[in-house]
Amino acid sequence: MILACTILFLVAAAGGEYALWRLMAASPRSRRWGRAYGWTMLAVWVLFLGMGVAMKCGWLAAEALRGFGILLVFSLFCGLAGLLLALGWGVGRRAGHATAGRVVAGVLVVVVAVVMLCGTTRGRTRLRVERETVASGRVPEAFDGYRIAFFSDVHTGFLAGGDRQLERLVAQLNGVQADLVVCGGDLVNTDYRELDSGAVAILSGIRARDGVVSVLGNHDLGIYMRDTLAVSREENIRRIVAAERAMGWRVLRDSSLLIVRGGDTLSVTGLDYPDELHDRSHGRVCEPFDPSPAYRGVPAQGYNLTVSHAPQVWDRILEVGRGDLTLSGHVHSMQFKVRVGRWRWSPAAWLYDRWSGRYDEAGRVLYITDGIGCALLPMRVGTRPEITVLELKRKP
Numbered sequence: 001m002i003l004a005c006t007i008l009f010l011v012a013a014a015g016g017e018y019a020l021w022r023l024m025a026a027s028p029r030s031r032r033w034g035r036a037y038g039w040t041m042l043a044v045w046v047l048f049l050g051m052g053v054a055m056k057c058g059w060l061a062a063e064a065l066r067g068f069g070i071l072l073v074f075s076l077f078c079g080l081a082g083l084l085l086a087l088g089w090g091v092g093r094r095a096g097h098a099t100a101g102r103v104v105a106g107v108l109v110v111v112v113a114v115v116m117l118c119g120t121t122r123g124r125t126r127l128r129v130e131r132e133t134v135a136s137g138r139v140p141e142a143f144d145g146y147r148i149a150f151f152s153d154v155h156t157g158f159l160a161g162g163d164r165q166l167e168r169l170v171a172q173l174n175g176v177q178a179d180l181v182v183c184g185g186d187l188v189n190t191d192y193r194e195l196d197s198g199a200v201a202i203l204s205g206i207r208a209r210d211g212v213v214s215v216l217g218n219h220d221l222g223i224y225m226r227d228t229l230a231v232s233r234e235e236n237i238r239r240i241v242a243a244e245r246a247m248g249w250r251v252l253r254d255s256s257l258l259i260v261r262g263g264d265t266l267s268v269t270g271l272d273y274p275d276e277l278h279d280r281s282h283g284r285v286c287e288p289f290d291p292s293p294a295y296r297g298v299p300a301q302g303y304n305l306t307v308s309h310a311p312q313v314w315d316r317i318l319e320v321g322r323g324d325l326t327l328s329g330h331v332h333s334m335q336f337k338v339r340v341g342r343w344r345w346s347p348a349a350w351l352y353d354r355w356s357g358r359y360d361e362a363g364r365v366l367y368i369t370d371g372i373g374c375a376l377l378p379m380r381v382g383t384r385p386e387i388t389v390l391e392l393k394r395k396p
Contacts, residue, residue: 013079017041020082023089041078048075065158065189069378077116081109119335119381124160124374127172128384132358134325134365135393138303140264144394149176149208151387152184152309152329153371155219157194160378166202169372169387174207176389180259181208183249184329184369185217185273185309191225192239204247210259212249215270216240217309217330219375223278252307254294267298269322271308289313292320303392311354314366325390326366331355333370337382346383356383 021041024034048071085105092101139146151173159165173181188194206212218224220240222233231239241251250257252270259266276289291306291313298304303324306317311328333346333356348355359366372385 009076012083013075014045016079016081016083016086018082019086023086044071044075044078047071065376066378069158069374069376072377073116073120073379077113080112084108084112115381116379119379121160123380123384124378125165125168126384127168127372128386129172129176130369130386130388132367132388132390133393134390135395136303136324136363137395138324138363139392139394140261140266140303141394142261142264143266143303143392146180146266146392147176147178148180148182148305148327148390148392149173149178149387150182150184150327150367150369150390151372152327152369153186153217153332153373153375154183155186155189155371155373155375156199158189158375158378159373163198163202166199169385170202170205172387174205176387178208178389180210180268181206181212182305182307182327183212183214184307184327185215186219186329186371186373186375187214187217187244188240189219189224189373189375191222191231191236192243195240195243200243200247206247212247213257213268213270213307214244214249214251215307215309216251216253216272218273218277221273221278254291256295256298258298265299265302267295267302267304269294269298269304269306271306271313273309274313277310277312287316289316290320291316291322295320295322298322311352311366311368314354314359318362318364323366324364325392326364327390328366328368329371331368331370332375332380333383335374335377335380335383337370339382 021034021038024030024037048068051068051071088101088105088108089098092098092104095101151169154169156166216237220237222236225233225236244251252268254270254272256267256269259268271291271294274289276287295304300321304322306323306326308314308317308326308328309330311330314323314326314328317323317326331348331352334348337344337346337356344356346355354366354368356368356370367388367390369388370383370386374380
C-alpha cells in the first residue's frame, strides 16, 4: 500500500508539472518560459531519481537524505502548483474567463506555497503538549494522579534545528514534571552515529521521579542501513542501546520492570519492533505475533503500561490480556493531518486502522503520538511535534 501511495504521488506530481509545461508551450507569449520550466523540472527529476537510486544502493551517506528530502518537497510543490495552474487556466479559458481562472489558480498556488513553507519551518519545530486523562478501576491507589510524559520518533539525524530542537524537547519534558518519561522508539533515523556526544549530553538531561524508559523502533534496528559491512545491524543496535543506557535510560527489549509505591505496583513492558513488520512496516495488522514472553513475571492482576513503537500490535496485546494503557508512535500521521472540530483525516487512514490519538476498547486504551521528527519528507502540516502527558486516575 505504501508503494502504491508513493507511485500515486510521483505520477500526480509529474502529471501536474507536465500539464503546466504543455499549457505554457502552447502560448507564444509563454513558450520561452515553458522551455526553461521544462528543462528545469527535467533536471530536478533526474537528480531526484538519481539520488533515490544512489541512496537505495548505499552509494551516498545518510546525510544525503536531507538533500533528497528537499528535492521531494520541491517536486511536490511544483506538481501541485502545475496541476492547479493548468486546471485554472484550462477551465477558465474554456469558460471564457481566462483571466479569472489564472487569478484563482495563482491565489491557490500562493496558499499551497505558504502552507508548505510553514510545514517545512515552524511546523517542524514548534512543540506542543497534549494532555490525556486515563481513568480505570485497575489503577492502584498509590498511582492515582501518576503522570507519564510520552514522546517518540525523534529521528535525531533528520531533526530540524539539530541540538537546539533537542534542548527544547528536554526543557519541555522537564517542564511537565512527570513521574515517568517514556520514549516510544525511533530515536535515530538511520544509525547509531546520530547519537553523538552532543546529542547524548542533551538527552541525558531528561529528569523524572522514576526515570526514563525506552523501546526500539524500526529505524533504531538498522533496517534502513545500507553499509552493513562497516557496522552490522546487530552492532548498530548494541551501540544505540549502550548510548541510551549511558544517558540513564532503561531500555526495555521485550521485557518488563516494576515500579513500586507503598504496597502498590505499576508494571511497564517494552516491546521491540517485531520482525513480522520488517518488510511491511505500514501493514494494518501484525500477524503472527505473540507478545506474551515480554510479560513474564508481570502480575496479571496489576495495572500494566505497555510501550510498543508499532501500533499494529495492539490487537495482539489485548488478546493476551495486557496493556491497560499502550503507548505507540511510528505513524506520524504521515506528517499531514486535517482537523475540523473533532473530525480529522490523514493519508495514514489509507494504511492504518489506528493512526493518531486515543483509542478505547474493552476498558483499555491505546495512545498514538504524532512524534517529534520527520522521516524522508522534511515537512509537517497539521501535525506539530508532540509531547503527550497522560495522567492515570483511579475510578472508584
